[in-house]
Amino acid sequence: MEALPDSAPRYNKIPSLRYLKSNQTKFITSLLDNIVDFKSALLEKREQLDMEYIISEHDYFLVSKHQIVEENILYTSKVLFELLEKELHVDELFLLYAQKRNITLNLNIERTLYLALTLLFSMNLVLNNQNMLKRNPL
Structure with missing residues (x-):
C-alpha cells in the first residue's frame, strides 16, 4: 500500500471522549464569553443613545441655530x-x-x-x- 501524504485526512483516528468533552467545554466557554461581550457592548450602546437623547432634549428657554x-x-x-x-x-x-x-x-x-x-x-x-x-x- 501506498503512503498517504500529510495533507490527506486520516479516518483511522477516532477522537477520544475526553478530547471531545474538553473541546466542547472550550467552545461553550468561548460562546458564553462572546455573549457577555455582546451584552456589554449593547448596554454601552444603549447608554450612549440615552445620553444623546438627553443632550438633544428640547430646551424651551434657549434659542440656538436649530430653533425658531x-x-x-x-x-x-x-x-x-x-x-x-x-x-x-x-x-x-x-x-x-x-x-x-x-x-x-x-x-x-x-x-x-x-x-x-x-x-x-x-x-x-x-x-x-x-x-x-x-x-x-x-
Missing part, C-alpha cells in the same frame, strides 16, 4: 404680555399672536403659547377671570 424664535418661551411670553393691553380670551390672544408674528397656528406653536402663558401665570403677571386673561396690575 416662536419656540422660545421667554420671547413668546414677552410678546403675549405685550398683547394683553386689554382683557382677551385665550383663543383671541393666540390668534392675535399669530397675526402679529405672521404665522399659522399649529400644535407645536400652541404648545409653546401655553407654556409661555404658564410662565406668565407662575410669575403672577397675568390673571385669569372666567377664561379671560388680563395683565396683573402691579
